[in-house]
Amino acid sequence: MLNIIIAGPPGSGKGTQAKLMVEAFGFIHLSTGDMLRREIELGSPLGKEVESILARGDLVSDQIVISLISNNVNAHPRARGFLFDGFPRTLAQAQALDAFLEKTGHPLRMMILLDVDDSVCETRLLRRATLENRPDDTDALRVRHRLATYHSQTVPIIEHYKKQGKFVSVDSSKNPEYTFNQVSEWLKPIL
Ligand code: AMP
Numbered sequence: 001m002l003n004i005i006i007a008g009p010p011g012s013g014k015g016t017q018a019k020l021m022v023e024a025f026g027f028i029h030l031s032t033g034d035m036l037r038r039e040i041e042l043g044s045p046l047g048k049e050v051e052s053i054l055a056r057g058d059l060v061s062d063q064i065v066i067s068l069i070s071n072n073v074n075a076h077p078r079a080r081g082f083l084f085d086g087f088p089r090t091l092a093q094a095q096a097l098d099a100f101l102e103k104t105g106h107p108l109r110m111m112i113l114l115d116v117d118d119s120v121c122e123t124r125l126l127r128r129a130t131l132e133n134r135p136d137d138t139d140a141l142r143v144r145h146r147l148a149t150y151h152s153q154t155v156p157i158i159e160h161y162k163k164q165g166k167f168v169s170v171d172s173s174k175n176p177e178y179t180f181n182q183v184s185e186w187l188k189p190i191l
Helices: 014-025 032-042 045-056 062-074 091-104 118-132 140-154 156-163 176-190
Strands: 003-007 028-031 082-085 108-115 167-171
Touching (some): 003 014, 028 062, 032 062, 032 082, 045 062, 091 156, 108 176, 118 140, 140 156, 167 176
């Protein structure tokens, strides 16, 4: 079993790369953003609790996403590997994921960072707002807030996985195929 994190700022192309990785390599894709949006669509108690947090572009509590992830991992006992997308987003989440995967006997293998400048992300997110009706992408202030949250809360995870020798980075400033070629070069030798 191969457990991988795909990480990067909002607008770096995580969702697109995750889709390509699932098609090519058969990972089970676990996106906390997708799970939370599904709860909101369903109108569940959790969805009601997190709706305004997502709309503001803030992070929901570590406890909520950690339990979503552990429930989903446990629901796929025969998975070939998990692709964590949009999780972990804080150091506490990374530590919880490490501990949880250690217990399953399949520790995290690699964190792949999609590296791209904030200005490119901003342009992409504002374009996505008109295409996908994502309320957290709809104005420049909110987009900048999400990017700032990424830098303050999520960037520290890079150092955490560098220390473990699990961190790699690819250039995600061009087109999805260009990024995916680099991602594949990292994955092929370990698959
Ligand atoms: P995403 O689709 O990954 O960009 O996530 C959309 C939104 O869901 C984020 O802006 C957060 O409000 C929330 N979210 C997703 N994943 C997490 C996470 N791991 N920790 C906290 N909040 C999250």
